[in-house]
Amino acid sequence: MNIELINTGAELMLGRVLNTHQQWLCRQLADMGLVVTRQVAVDDSASAISQAVQEALARAPLVITTGGLGPTSDDRTRDVIAALLGRKLHLDDAVLRQIESYFTARKRRMVESTKVQALVPEGATVLLNAFGTAPGLVIEAGHASHCDLPQLLVMLPGPPRELRPMFTNQVAPLLKQRYPQQTALVCRTLKTTGLGESLLEEKIAGPLQPLVAAGLELGYCARVGEVDVRFAARGELAAKLVAEAESLARSLIGELVFGADEDSLEAAVVQSLTERKLTLATAESCTGGLIANRLTNVPGASVVFWGGLVSYANEAKQASLGVRAETLAQHGAVSRQTACEMADGARQRAGTDYALAVTGIAGPTGGTADKPVGTVFIGLATPGETLVQRHLNPFDRETFKWVTSQQALDLLRRAVSGLRTSA
Amino acid sequence: MNIELINTGAELMLGRVLNTHQQWLCRQLADMGLVVTRQVAVDDSASAISQAVQEALARAPLVITTGGLGPTSDDRTRDVIAALLGRKLHLDDAVLRQIESYFTARKRRMVESTKVQALVPEGATVLLNAFGTAPGLVIEAGHASHCDLPQLLVMLPGPPRELRPMFTNQVAPLLKQRYPQQTALVCRTLKTTGLGESLLEEKIAGPLQPLVAAGLELGYCARVGEVDVRFAARGELAAKLVAEAESLARSLIGELVFGADEDSLEAAVVQSLTERKLTLATAESCTGGLIANRLTNVPGASVVFWGGLVSYANEAKQASLGVRAETLAQHGAVSRQTACEMADGARQRAGTDYALAVTGIAGPTGGTADKPVGTVFIGLATPGETLVQRHLNPFDRETFKWVTSQQALDLLRRAVSGLRTSA
Numbered sequence: 001m002n003i004e005l006i007n008t009g010a011e012l013m014l015g016r017v018l019n020t021h022q023q024w025l026c027r028q029l030a031d032m033g034l035v036v037t038r039q040v041a042v043d044d045s046a047s048a049i050s051q052a053v054q055e056a057l058a059r060a061p062l063v064i065t066t067g068g069l070g071p072t073s074d075d076r077t078r079d080v081i082a083a084l085l086g087r088k089l090h091l092d093d094a095v096l097r098q099i100e101s102y103f104t105a106r107k108r109r110m111v112e113s114t115k116v117q118a119l120v121p122e123g124a125t126v127l128l129n130a131f132g133t134a135p136g137l138v139i140e141a142g143h144a145s146h147c148d149l150p151q152l153l154v155m156l157p158g159p160p161r162e163l164r165p166m167f168t169n170q171v172a173p174l175l176k177q178r179y180p181q182q183t184a185l186v187c188r189t190l191k192t193t194g195l196g197e198s199l200l201e202e203k204i205a206g207p208l209q210p211l212v213a214a215g216l217e218l219g220y221c222a223r224v225g226e227v228d229v230r231f232a233a234r235g236e237l238a239a240k241l242v243a244e245a246e247s248l249a250r251s252l253i254g255e256l257v258f259g260a261d262e263d264s265l266e267a268a269v270v271q272s273l274t275e276r277k278l279t280l281a282t283a284e285s286c287t288g289g290l291i292a293n294r295l296t297n298v299p300g301a302s303v304v305f306w307g308g309l310v311s312y313a314n315e316a317k318q319a320s321l322g323v324r325a326e327t328l329a330q331h332g333a334v335s336r337q338t339a340c341e342m343a344d345g346a347r348q349r350a351g352t353d354y355a356l357a358v359t360g361i362a363g364p365t366g367g368t369a370d371k372p373v374g375t376v377f378i379g380l381a382t383p384g385e386t387l388v389q390r391h392l393n394p395f396d397r398e399t400f401k402w403v404t405s406q407q408a409l410d411l412l413r414r415a416v417s418g419l420r421t422s423a
Numbered sequence: 424m425n426i427e428l429i430n431t432g433a434e435l436m437l438g439r440v441l442n443t444h445q446q447w448l449c450r451q452l453a454d455m456g457l458v459v460t461r462q463v464a465v466d467d468s469a470s471a472i473s474q475a476v477q478e479a480l481a482r483a484p485l486v487i488t489t490g491g492l493g494p495t496s497d498d499r500t501r502d503v504i505a506a507l508l509g510r511k512l513h514l515d516d517a518v519l520r521q522i523e524s525y526f527t528a529r530k531r532r533m534v535e536s537t538k539v540q541a542l543v544p545e546g547a548t549v550l551l552n553a554f555g556t557a558p559g560l561v562i563e564a565g566h567a568s569h570c571d572l573p574q575l576l577v578m579l580p581g582p583p584r585e586l587r588p589m590f591t592n593q594v595a596p597l598l599k600q601r602y603p604q605q606t607a608l609v610c611r612t613l614k615t616t617g618l619g620e621s622l623l624e625e626k627i628a629g630p631l632q633p634l635v636a637a638g639l640e641l642g643y644c645a646r647v648g649e650v651d652v653r654f655a656a657r658g659e660l661a662a663k664l665v666a667e668a669e670s671l672a673r674s675l676i677g678e679l680v681f682g683a684d685e686d687s688l689e690a691a692v693v694q695s696l697t698e699r700k701l702t703l704a705t706a707e708s709c710t711g712g713l714i715a716n717r718l719t720n721v722p723g724a725s726v727v728f729w730g731g732l733v734s735y736a737n738e739a740k741q742a743s744l745g746v747r748a749e750t751l752a753q754h755g756a757v758s759r760q761t762a763c764e765m766a767d768g769a770r771q772r773a774g775t776d777y778a779l780a781v782t783g784i785a786g787p788t789g790g791t792a793d794k795p796v797g798t799v800f801i802g803l804a805t806p807g808e809t810l811v812q813r814h815l816n817p818f819d820r821e822t823f824k825w826v827t828s829q830q831a832l833d834l835l836r837r838a839v840s841g842l843r844t845s846a
Contacts, residue, residue, distance in 0.1 A: 011644040013459050015450025016612075016651060019442055022464065027438025036436050037471070041445065041462040048460070071621050072643060073628075106815065111621045131818070161647070161822045221439035228439065282733070288719025289712030292733040296711025297821055299787065307739035309732055310705070310715040316730035319772070320743070349742065364722065398720055 001182055002060035003034055006052050007041040008067040008077055009158065020160060021066045028167060031261075033185025033234070034062070034175065044068050049080045053153070057141060061151050062175075067158035069134040071114045077155055078119060078137065085141055085153075087121035095126055099133045127170045132162035138174070149178065186238040188246055190229045191263055192256040193410050197222040200229065200256070204249050211248070216241045224399055225406035226265070229253075255419050258410070265409045266294040272416045273304040273354075280412070281350035282308030283321050283342040285333065286360035286376060290405045306350045311342070321345035321357075334359050336377055336388045343379035343386055354416070355381040358408050360393075362400050374400060378408045380415055387411065387421055424605050425483035426452065428462040429475050431490040431500060432581065435464045443583060444489045451590060456608030456657070457485070457598060467491055472503045476576075480564060484574050485598075490581035492557040494537045500578055501542065501560065508564055508576075510544035518549055522556045550593045555585040561597070572601065609661040611669055613652045614686055615679040616833050620645040623652065623679070627672050634671070639664045647822055648829030649688065652676075678842050681833070688832045689717040695839045696727040696777075703835070704773035705731030706744055706765040708756065709783035709799060713828045729773045734765070744768035744780075757782050759800055759811045766802030766809055777839070778804040781831050783816070785823050797823060801831045803838055810834065810844055 005025055011017045019041060026036045037060065042048035049068065056063040068077030082089050096118035103110040117134045120126055127136030134157040140150040154171055156163045176183045192200065197220050205218070212218050217232040229249060233241040250257060258268045273280055282292050282305075292308035295301050309320045314333055317323040322345040323338055331337040339359050347355035360376025367373035374394035380387045389411055393403045414421045428448055434440045442464060449459045460483065465471035472491065479486045491500030505512050519541035526533040540557045543549055550559030557580040563573040577594055579586045599606050615623065620643050628641070635641050638658065644651040652672060656664040673680060681691045696703055705714050705728075715731035718724050732743045737756055740746040745768040746761055754760040762782050770778035783799025790796035797817030803810045812834055816826045837844045 009644075010642050011651070012445070013449055013462070014453040014642075014653070015446045015448070016644050016653070017646065018446045022435070022445075023438045023441045025438065026436055030437040036438075037465070038475075039436070039464040042460070043458075052461070070645075072624055074642065106817070111625060113621060159645070159647075161819055165819075219434075219437070219439070221434060223440070230437075230439070284712075284715075287716075288724075289707075289715030289731060289733065290719075292712030292735075293710075293716045293824075296713075296733070296735065297824070299820060301711075302735055305735050307733045307735040307743070308712060309743070310712065310719070310730045312715075312719065312725055312728050312730040316773070320730070320732070350739065397722060401716075401720070 001034070001062065001179070002037045003029065003062045004056035004060040004064070005036050005039040006049075006056060006063065006065045007039065008044050008049055008052075008065060009041075010043040010074065012041045013043045021163065024160070024164065025064065025066070025167065028172065029175075031185075031187045032172065032175065033183045033187070034179065044074045044076055046076050046080045049077055050084055053081060053084060057151060057153070061149065062154075062179075063151070064154045064156065066156045066163060069117065069136070069155060069157045071111070071117055071133070075116075075134075078121070081139070081153065081155065082121040085121070085139065087123060087139070089119040089121055091115070092118050092120040092126060095120060095128070095135050098128055098135070102133050127156075127166050129157060129162050129166060131165060132157060132159055134162065136166050136170070138171075152178065184238075185232060185234055186242045187230070187232040188242050189231075189261050190246065190249060190257050191226060191259045191261075191265075192229060192253065193226045193258055193265060193406055194256045195227070195253070197227050200227050200253065204229070204252050207248055207252060208245055211241055211245050214241060216245050218245070225403045255414070258413055264294075264298075265406060265413070267298045269409050269413050269416070270295060270298040270301050270304055272413060274300065276416065278354060278416065279304055279306055279350075279352040281306045281346045281352045281355045283346035283355060283357040284308060284310050285312060285317065285342070285358060286362045287358050287401050287405050287408070288312060290401050291356065291358070291408055294405060294409070306352045309346060317342060320349075322349070332371070334361055334371055334375060334377060336390065339377035339379035339388050340386050343381035347381035353383055354412065356408050356412050357381070358404055360400075360404060362397050364397070376404050376407075378404070378411055380411050380421075382415055387415065389421075424457070424485065424602070425460045426457055426485045427479035427483040427487070428459050429472075429479060429486065429488045430462065430464040431467050431472055431475075431488065432464070433466045433497070436466045444586065447583070447587065448487065448489070448590065451595065452598075454610060455595065455599065456606040457602065467497045467499055469499050469503050472500055473507055476504060476507060480574060480576070484572065485577070485602075486574070487577045487579065489579045489586060492540065492559070492578060492580045494534070494539055494556070498557075501544070504562070504576065504578065505544040508544070508562065510546060510562070512542040512544055514538070515541050515543040515549060518543060518551075518558050521551055521558070525556050550579075550589050552580060552585050553588060555580060555582055557585070559589050559593070561594075575601070607661070608655060608657055609665045610653070610655045611665050612654075612684050613669065613672060613680050614649060614682045614684075614688075615652060615676060616649040616681055616688060616829055617679045618650070618676070620650050623650050623676065627652070627675050630671055630675060631668055634664055634668050637664060639668050641668070648826045678837070681836055687717075687721075688829060688836070690721045692832050692836050692839070693718060693721040693724050693727055695836060697723065699839065701777060701839065702727050702729055702773075702775040704729045704769045704775045704778045706769035706778060706780040707731060707733050708735060708740070708765070708781060709785045710781050710824050710828050710831070711735060713824050714779065714781070714831055717828060717832070729775045732769060740765060744772070755794070757784055757794055757798060757800060759813065762800035762802035762811050763809050766804035770804035776806055777835065779831050779835050780804070781827055783823075783827060785820050787820070799827050799830075801827070801834055803834050803844075805838055810838065812844075
């Protein structure tokens with residue numbers, strides 16, 4: 001089944017923003033068994049949107065658009081599609097009241113132009129927006145030649161925090177109901193960290209070959225500091241195939257797997273600590289708060305996370321963590337000894353079970369022959385001992401911080417789970 | 424001039440990776456005055472690529488593709504385009520030697536299949552790849568009906584670290600030379616925070632109308648917690664129009680403008696502190712390290728940023744910041760008084776000029792009638808006084824954290840710059 005995604009917005013064509021909608025929606029749809037066959041981005045002019053929608057409707061029974069439903073003059077998707085399909089727009093009282101209450105709840109004044117978002121094309125179903133003012137719209141639009149059902153045109157608002165819950169809570173159930181055969185896909189992703197894509201493939205591709213021959217789809221996706229292994233299958237044996245694949249893969253690379261599907265490493269760590277009633281503090285130099293930030297993105301983190309110290313200046317390492325001046329003078333701020341004292345100091349001061357510390361050279365300057373840019377020491381104080389790992393992450397500043405935070409969280413995950421912790 | 428970008432790859436359609444090529448290439452091209460009119464992503468099947476290229480060539484004098492030039496069986500762009508244009512492929516000795524030397528230099532064995540990358544369509548210009556093995560290709564392909572020049576088809580390899588230098592060093596100069604008129608664009612973006620898109624438009628759209636009538640392009644791009652205002656113009660008066668627009672906009676909304684073009688709020692704050700030789704510490708509860716993380720993404724932040732405390736637990740607020748137990752008991756952890764004591768405590772303990780503190784209810788639980796989920800208090804201790812702002816940010820957890828960090832950094836920006844600081 002052809003599925004087309006149309007992203008609108010001058011900011012996309014000007015390269016001002018990343019098109020995160022493409023990845024997110026393609027991912028959600030693919031995991032439901034609905035693979036997008038073409039994604040198009042055009043600016044928000046009426047002619048560009050109209051042409052793109054017309055072409056998509058000529059090819060695909062399901063077309064999804066993002067953006068252009070807001071209140072400003074460059075929000076044209078609603079009008080353009082209504083015109084294209086010959087549907088009149090009417091002011092929907094329920095939508096208008098919902099928009100008004102959104103402003104009232106926030107004690108904000110509602111600008112007159114905002115009301116345009118309550119205009120609904122004839123015959124459209126409204127997707128109420130729980131996180132913003134522009135509702136989404138679903139329109140049945142004629143017949144695709146090769147399909148029994150009318151075509152479906154789904155219009156979603158541009159802001160991700162509005163689009164995502166609207167898709168998950170309202171659009172996904174609708175699509176599952178409408179396309180029961182296509183959405184009968186069994187899909188499972190294992191999330192791994194600690195090994196590159198090729199080495200991971202080398203470990204599992206051979207043993208999984210018989211399952212692939214039996215119909216299993218096997219895919220890898222490498223991101224910064226982690227690799228996804230994806231299993232998918234259709235048909236009667238799908239669930240069995242995917243379960244066997246997961247079990248076999250876990251027997252081969254189980255220690256590298258920190259979660260599945262939507263899991264994040266930080267959530268896995270928080271869950272692992274919560275289950276064991278353990279507490280954590282952090283002491284970050286080169287990651288500058290990224291580890292604490294990732295941990296506190298996890299709902300419920302406050303149960304296990306005491307807090308952290310971002311000790312960017314040397315004085316902060318001494319004052320807040322009790323790192324000794326001699327240690328800094330003799331071994332330097334980026335050293336095994338400093339990482340160890342940071343972790344110990346944080347654990348002692350916070351009174352937690354674990355404390356995770358990082359110190360390193362993010363660059364672009366500050367490297368030496370002994371300790372080049374990208375050198376990092378990760379310390380983990382545990383109830384029994386204090387571990388220190390050394391890594392070399394010679395990347396740009398933000399990638400360096402991310403990779404380092406992955407390594408630190410993974411060290412903690414392994415220690416808490418009783419896995420091997422040598423670097 | 425129509426310009427189309429075609430990104431190929433099954434991983435894009437499955438939503439496994441972000442299409443960073445789109446943003447990067449669109450941005451590079453737009454800043455040269457060449458705005459991409461349509462971007463299409465398709466999987467790497469021959470039929471999908473062929474159809475997408477054919478449609479693009481029917482509309483656009485310039486078509487750029489990414490991906491599918493490598494040595495594996497799913498790299499089909501070269502073959503598909505040669506077939507589409509009826510060009511024979513020949514083995515190019517110079518390219519082959521370059522690929523061989525790439526392997527020799529890395530002491531790696533060259534697999535036979537790698538040679539396919541030295542196949543060049545008749546009449547194509549080769550773009551040598553300094554960072555990989557797949558060369559890029561440029562082909563002149565017939566005439567677009569509305570253009571004097573032959574159409575241009577540029578094929579770039581998929582890996583970003585190969586594509587980007589190839590575009591910058593070889594493709595951009597070629598395009599500037601070929602399209603001198605189109606590449607004469609003047610473009611300027613003002614970055615703002617503190618007001619929504621509609622209210623911002625309400626303030627400036629009217630006054631800017633005469634400039635728009637004279638040829639100014641005016642656009643808005645709303646992101647979480649900030650809005651871009653973009654001015655662009657072409658022709659003789661372009662520079663004057665854009666400068667007048669910027670000046671007029673600054674006179675109307677100047678206090679909301681924290682930077683221009685590529686500036687980030689955190690970089691603006693670091694720069695502002697650096698210029699004034701001022702130092703900063705942070706004390707974060709509900710933002711959990713995000714503010715420190717953003718500040719430390721800025722190269723050179725260590726000059727002004729002492730470090731921060733992430734005081735997630737109440738005990739952390741008391742132990743690390745000296746917030747009094749009575750204050751927490753009487754007013755609660757989320758209160759004007761606690762924010763004030765957190766900021767004062769951080770400033771005193773760190774010995775910095777400023778200290779920024781945030782405490783709030785990220786949710787989803789923990790709200791009361793008085794202080795609903797999303798309530799946040801931002802404290803700023805300055806050499807003269809301690810300011811506290813109250814905000815309501817009723818969003819999901821990560822959006823809440825981001826918006827709060829924007830408000831906190833903006834309060835600091837305003838205080839440092841001597842602007843109004845009432846919420």
